[in-house]
Amino acid sequence: MNKMMKKTLKERLAILSDAAKYDASCASSGTTKRDSGASGGLGSTEGSGICHAYAPDGRCISLLKILLTNFCIYDCAFCINRSSSNVERARFTPEEVVWLTLEFYRRNYIEGLFLSSGIIRSSDHTMEEMVRVVRELRVTHNFRGYIHLKSIPEASAKLIEEAGLYADRLSLNIELPTDSGITRLAPEKKPSGIRRSMGDLRLKIEEAGEPTLQTKRRKRFVPAGQSTQMIVGADGASDATILGTSARLYGSYGLRRVYYSAFSPIPDSSKNLPLIKPPLMREHRLYQADWLYRFYGFGIDEITATQEGGMLDLDLDPKLAWALGHREQFPVDINRAAKEMLLRVPGLGTKAVKGILSGRRFRRLRIEDLARLGVSIKKVQAFVTAEGWTPKRLIERPDLRAMFEPKPEQLQLL
Numbered sequence: 511m512n513k514m515m516k517k518t519l520k521e522r523l524a525i526l527s528d529a530a531k532y533d534a535s536c537a538s539s540g541t542t543k544r545d546s547g548a549s550g551g552l553g554s555t556e557g558s559g560i561c562h563a564y565a566p567d568g569r570c571i572s573l574l575k576i577l578l579t580n581f582c583i584y585d586c587a588f589c590i591n592r593s594s595s596n597v598e599r600a601r602f603t604p605e606e607v608v609w610l611t612l613e614f615y616r617r618n619y620i621e622g623l624f625l626s627s628g629i630i631r632s633s634d635h636t637m638e639e640m641v642r643v644v645r646e647l648r649v650t651h652n653f654r655g656y657i658h659l660k661s662i663p664e665a666s667a668k669l670i671e672e673a674g675l676y677a678d679r680l681s682l683n684i685e686l687p688t689d690s691g692i693t694r695l696a697p698e699k700k701p702s703g704i705r706r707s708m709g710d711l712r713l714k715i716e717e718a719g720e721p722t723l724q725t726k727r728r729k730r731f732v733p734a735g736q737s738t739q740m741i742v743g744a745d746g747a748s749d750a751t752i753l754g755t756s757a758r759l760y761g762s763y764g765l766r767r768v769y770y771s772a773f774s775p776i777p778d779s780s781k782n783l784p785l786i787k788p789p790l791m792r793e794h795r796l797y798q799a800d801w802l803y804r805f806y807g808f809g810i811d812e813i814t815a816t817q818e819g820g821m822l823d824l825d826l827d828p829k830l831a832w833a834l835g836h837r838e839q840f841p842v843d844i845n846r847a848a849k850e851m852l853l854r855v856p857g858l859g860t861k862a863v864k865g866i867l868s869g870r871r872f873r874r875l876r877i878e879d880l881a882r883l884g885v886s887i888k889k890v891q892a893f894v895t896a897e898g899w900t901p902k903r904l905i906e907r908p909d910l911r912a913m914f915e916p917k918p919e920q921l922q923l924l
């Protein structure tokens with residue numbers, strides 16, 4: 511009996527949940543609480559790979575986040591599970607993952623499963639095992655919880671399609687923002703193959719979204735869509751490059767989310783990698799910029815054009831940085847400005863803008879009305895005019911930036 515076989519289920523759960531924590535696509539990314547913790551054991555409601563994610567309806571749900579195995583035949587430099595790493599290895603059978611998921615679910619510890627894996631034997635062999643897990647859960651056990659499944663790179667289209675029948679979300683990691691970065695740091699991965707799989711999946715999702723003539727019902731196929739993850743800071747790509755890649759991925763493959771994961775030097779790391787990790791704030795700023803692109807009408811070029819070397823300002827959120835670089839466009843009259851311009855005002859979120867647009871149909875709004883909409887007057891006052899309020903020359907003050915810069919105690923993430 512080899513060493514791996516001697517490990518108990520609990521020991522393997524500890525190893526394979528800990529190994530899964532490096533995947534950001536089901537974590538509260540942008541916070542410092544990234545450690546899934548592996549010490550809680552089977553009966554614990556925390557640790558043991560339980561992570562939190564947002565379901566498509568906006569609910570925060572807890573998921574069992576594990577790898578099927580951390581053995582891998584690939585050697586991606588940034589990955590703790592790469593074949594040349596000395597990490598302790600373990601492997602579940604598909605039946606064990608099914609059992610664990612059902613047990614955790616029945617005890618109300620989790621509302622779903624996030625399953626990823628290293629590659630054993632071949633991409634198709636690994637993907638077949640992953641599909642077996644989700645098929646068993648859905649078909650044999652009528653499991654109704656949420657399932658996020660990682661697709662294995664280079665797995666056949668047929669297997670990915672079958673996975674899509676059972677999973678709520680599928681993700682394929684693009685890993686790095688440039689093809690040259692992938693070739694250098696993840697030599698076995700083929701960027702064109704990853705994009706092809708994303709394209710195939712998009713077509714299948716769109717096909718399933720069309721009602722058929724016979725039933726008029728839409729087929730259930732990856733209802734929460736597809737997502738991907740990019741590692742930040744491992745390959746020297748600037749924020750402008752990263753966000754440009756994200757924009758292409760959103761546009762070409764209809765991705766629901768691109769997750770950004772600040773590279774962290776791993777034990778026994780490859781010499782091709784930097785020795786220091788990027789500030790976590792960089793990851794946070796990328797999420798903010800990504801949000802501006804998807805929901806606030808900003809172009810990627812606009813967000814990054816005024817930033818030195820294509821890097822986002824770590825001290826200011828990107829919307830505020832843009833406004834300070836375009837002071838000539840302010841102040842904005844909240845009683846007359848178009849929705850698109852209101853969305854560009856620092857401190858006004860989509861909800862507040864909606865409130866302004868509906869409130870001003872009945873009367874002219876005062877700056878105090880913004881406070882009632884949950885807006886910080888301190889943040890917004892230099893950028894707006896309202897009934898009875900004009901910021902005078904506040905917008906021209908040379909020290910305006912300093913007024914918004916974080917205080918030393920707020921700089922922990924930098």
Ligand code: SF4
Nearest residue numbers: 582584586589592628
């Ligand atoms: S294929 Fe996945 S698990 Fe294997 S080394 Fe690369 S990133 Fe790690």
